[in-house]
């Protein structure tokens with residue numbers, strides 16, 4: 207079917223919100239300026255440049271540390287309701303430990319928050335988007351239970367200084383990527399590669415730290431500031447490869463995001479049964495005396511349950527999944543799942559449209575609604591990579607179709623989707639993929655020391671969606 211033009215079937219509800227997102231390490235640069243301390247990404251990219259596709263780093267990135275005024279002009283130009291960005295922990299506490307606040311770091315975020323307010327743009331602030339203080343990493347990072355206390359003090363400081371101007375707080379970006387890719391796998395810093403052990407420890411402490419920050423906000427700051435606080439969980443859609451693969455597909459969903467959603471959003475709390483069961487069985491086969499998945503006490507289950515004012519959801523891709531009984535006794539998260547999965551487009555890697563699977567997004571939204579008592583869903587990321595075209599038709603096609611799927615989820619499936627965030631405002635440091643993969647709706651010239659930003663066709667497209675509150679054909683906007 208022709209996707210050059212969309213039927214204008216639905217308009218976004220009046221109170222529906224639009225925004226774009228970034229994260230500190232990916233855009234700020236100024237890695238050692240104004241008192242900022244070293245974080246895991248500084249350490250990793252400086253010591254292991256070969257681990258990054260193009261051997262680059264975020265030392266300068268988009269230089270948003272110096273160019274935030276221009277960034278906020280872009281946001282104004284787009285007409286967004288809110289801007290999602292993250293705080294760099296080591297700008298605020300250079301060592302990571304919660305003493306000796308670095309006021310230059312505080313000032314930087316004050317300037318951003320004030321300018322956003324002056325422009326009527328609501329601030330959505332992520333406390334942790336992967337740039338962990340390196341000193342805390344040396345203590346085991348999120349696998350150290352003491353992390354919870356350090357994180358809570360960092361959160362308290364952020365609430366104290368910025369709470370009056372922040373309407374939405376996000377405690378963590380993507381527990382799955384944070385734990386499975388940094389601690390289990392070797393894809394993200396510090397690439398520990400202790401799959402099946404460190405990833406579960408990380409997730410366990412992350413959930414407790416999240417709950418601690420939520421309770422702190424709830425008891426001490428909510429009445430004063432009337433903001434909301436939630437977590438962003440990344441959820442790809444897993445479609446059964448065959449009809450008999452439904453159980454396997456659902457198991458993968460539970461292992462990827464049920465493991466972090468269920469403790470917070472289900473009525474009974476705790477990890478999903480299937481996750482507990484599979485890890486316990488596999489652990490015992492591998493000779494462990496107890497499950498590698500740590501256990502919550504009944505008090506902890508209650509402490510974590512219900513600690514999110516809405517569900518922050520990041521979505522990118524659809525995968526196919528099939529049952530796969532592994533006989534390997536090597537300890538690994540992947541063996542625990544007993545299923546295999548692959549990008550639904552992996553056999554058509556170069557085709558733009560093959561990576562665009564809007565029905566997967568819609569199915570995910572319906573699954574979340576049905577699995578977790580119909581929560582309010584705030585889409586905190588959704589986006590598409592290419593290799594840098596200014597006339598980025600592939601990205602427009604992606605956004606158009608995903609926004610239509612979202613409208614169908616709202617109007618046909620009655621899913622409570624309250625907001626949508628495009629990842630990302632501008633091309634930036636894409637972690638292990640360096641600057642080669644681009645997700646921005648603004649182009650950034652990284653060879654120019656001035657880092658000029660130029661709108662891509664998709665920026666005009668998004669501006670029109672926001673302005674018209676409907677998915678407008680791009681033929682009319684480009």
Ligand code: GBH
Nearest residue numbers: 229379380383440522523549587629636645
């Ligand atoms: C998010 O991670 C992050 O929050 C954000 O910082 C990051 O820039 C953004 O996604 C884009 O990656 O699966 O082969 O199509 C989500 C994990 C991993 C999802 C890479 C998109 C694209 C490669 N992302 N993936 S592929």
